[in-house]
């Protein structure tokens with residue numbers, strides 16, 4: 001029998017779109033951070049914005065917690081359900097409402113898949129810039145909630161830099177419109193505040209995204225280095241030269257080994273690190289810039305620097321990069337992906353310290369990351385069946401985050417705080433600062449019903465289960481970075 | 482006349498906020514209407530709170546006190562070949578970094594890489610309870626906590642006093658080239674602006690001159706790449722390449738609002754290209770002037786004394802001149818008041834509406 005709360009919600013949706021039987025709930029109990037799980041009261045599957053609004057207002061009337069959910073690929077436990085609450089699954093709100101090539105914008109529902117926006121824009125020579133590795137599967141609603149990034153943040157920024165307007169239902173039940181179709185706005189930047197709220201403010205119903213013309217030309221180079229320091233120095237030299245590459249990515253030896261095994265990527269032998277640098281723009285600009293880039297790379301003493309000679313070679317370089325994490329995942333039964341940021345010039349030092357801490361913990365750790373942004377993604381390998389290993393892995397992850405903060409960086413560059421890092425928020429912010437964030441949260445959600453238990457320290461943790469690859473990664477559909 | 486306090490340190494700034502029941506921070510007052518508030522409000526001059534605290538060219542980041550002049554900042558960045566890509570306005574007039582954030586103003590360069598909101602990373606501010614808080618981060622990428630730094634962009638000092646700001650910067654392109662492309666009428670201007678924005682050329686700036694008869698398109702990049710691009714553009718849209726000094730003068734005149742009525746008002750409007758013709762007609766009917774910037778995403782309108790900005794029939798923010806701060810504002814949602822009281826429970830700062 002459904003609970004009385006679920007019975008009241010059932011007035012809002014047909015029976016086949018309100019799931020409450022235990023076997024139906026199981027599919028929603030975790031997200032891509034499979035360490036946590038909780039069983040919700042019910043899963044609501046609205047098909048229209050009005051249904052979402054009605055659901056949120058009903059939750060408010062009955063003080064039922066709700067968790068918005070896109071594709072459930074959050075790596076920080078953001079979309080893990082709340083026990084005693086409902087999940088509002090937004091996958092059926094997946095319409096592109098408007099595509100305006102002249103104004104270079106798209107208005108989309110929250111359940112639209114990231115890559116679908118670029119696919120729809122491509123015939124007009126446009127694209128949607130934020131490109132998380134999960135882009136074939138994650139939703140724009142999830143991207144907005146987490147201010148997701150990707151490989152091209154250095155030049156183009158994160159999701160937030162591409163959200164022009166939002167219509168949302170807040171946890172108060174109020175429906176608001178922030179921003180609009182213009183790239184400029186008047187007054188405080190409400191879209192900026194809403195983006196990155198981790199589902200704690202309410203539910204985005206309609207998002208206006210800016211589109212950019214697709215770059216005409218690319219120059220992608222893969223350079224292998226004997227040592228991590230040399231690769232780090234090459235990053236600094238590129239940045240100091242005044243070039244503005246679209247992407248600067250790095251992989252370490254263990255990640256290279258895994259990518260070689262998994263997708264037969266081919267890297268220069270004997271390298272501690274490989275760098276991927278990509279220039280993009282009009283062909284005349286790229287032609288001029290590549291001369292400088294090639295000079296800088298030649299002077300950085302690589303084992304080998306390989307420019308992609310055609311589109312197929314460029315795609316192969318990116319395939320190795322984007323599949324690296326799931327490839328590493330195959331080396332080990334379980335793993336944790338971390339997401340810290342350090343100042344770019346301290347990358348080499350950070351990697352050395354991570355290696356030392358990993359040795360002390362008796363574990364293995366691979367690194368694949370956005371070097372241009374100083375955004376590290378250490379991937380800690382462990383076996384959950386060996387007693388104590390999970391605890392050691394988590395302790396190591398915590399030490400890495402604390403190191404990032406001590407170096408002047410951040411506990412998260414793009415995956416959000418969620419459940420996983422909520423206890424580290426006080427490492428970045430003082431009690432007064434957290435109080436300020438909490439007051440803002442309370443303005444949007446006075447009852448604390450929107451995704452409670454996330455971002456802020458304390459509160460009950462849901463059940464801890466197992467780590468491992470996301471089911472879709474196991475199926476080879478997506479990969480993580 | 483409003484009383485004015487001039488703190489000389491962040492500590493003094495905090496004390497001043499705590500000691501004053503009604504207060505508003507002011508920079509160089511280059512957008513005077515934004516700080517024209519009722520006489521019981523004490524103004525906190527940020528003049529003495531200036532200077533760059535940290536500048537890491539290799540990180541593309543700097544942190545500076547809010548009263549730092551954009552002029553000083555631009556000079557420090559230029560020494561390392563870097564710049565604020567949103568082309569700050571009123572630099573020569575003395576505008577400060579904090580004032581630029583609070584006003585949310587961007588110059589023509591916003592077209593290519595984004596505006597203040599896209600380059601601000603972190604903020605240290607005093608909230609209405611007199612607490613000194615730091616939110617956001619000091620690195621180019623950070624997703625921890627709500628993005629208050631973005632929210633403060635355009636907040637007009639009504640939610641907190643900005644003390645210190647951290648920004649991302651970019652390397653400046655080696656050279657620029659400006660094309661002047663004549664247009665006959667606003668429909669033709671819309672066409673040119675939208676077409677040029679969707680090309681492979683990657684314009685750095687794309688504005689319609691206040692004269693209304695020409696678009697200025699700026700390219701930025703390696704010196705040997707730009708002439709070829711310019712030739713291709715001119716083959717499509719007849720016009721001319723401007724000499725470097727003439728181009729610099731045009732952009733400076735735009736950025737300093739030298740085209741406006743000295744005694745008239747100055748307003749900012751957010752725009753879409755489709756709204757350009759109707760707005761132009763209204764402004765002409767009011768005997769006003771306008772500068773369409775950022776590919777027709779923003780309009781700056783100057784009206785002669787006596788003309789009523791409400792006739793513009795779009796939401797407008799008054800930067801200079803008499804009358805209300807806002808014209809045709811959209812209704813404020815309840816969340817606006819709730820966030821205001823979260824950051825400023827005692828209403829120490831003026832309301833967004835005044």
Ligand SMILES: Cc1cc2nc3c(=O)[nH]c(=O)nc-3n(C[C@H](O)[C@H](O)[C@H](O)COP(=O)(O)OP(=O)(O)OC[C@H]3O[C@@H](n4cnc5c(N)ncnc54)[C@H](O)[C@@H]3O)c2cc1C
Pocket residue numbers: 031032067068069070071072073074075078079090110131132133134137138139140141142143144145146147148149150151198199200202203204205414415451470473478479480481
């Ligand atoms: C293999 C893999 C690779 C990844 N690569 C990257 C990467 O490169 N960069 C990166 O930044 N992240 C990456 N991620 C993390 C993840 O994909 C992103 O965080 C993504 O934005 C989540 O989207 P989703 O649709 O799966 O959201 P979900 O996981 O379903 O939800 C995420 C959060 O958003 C909230 N939410 C969802 N929809 C809405 C809405 N409409 N309104 C309000 N709140 C909402 C949820 O409550 C939850 O808190 C990766 C994840 C995986 C598994």
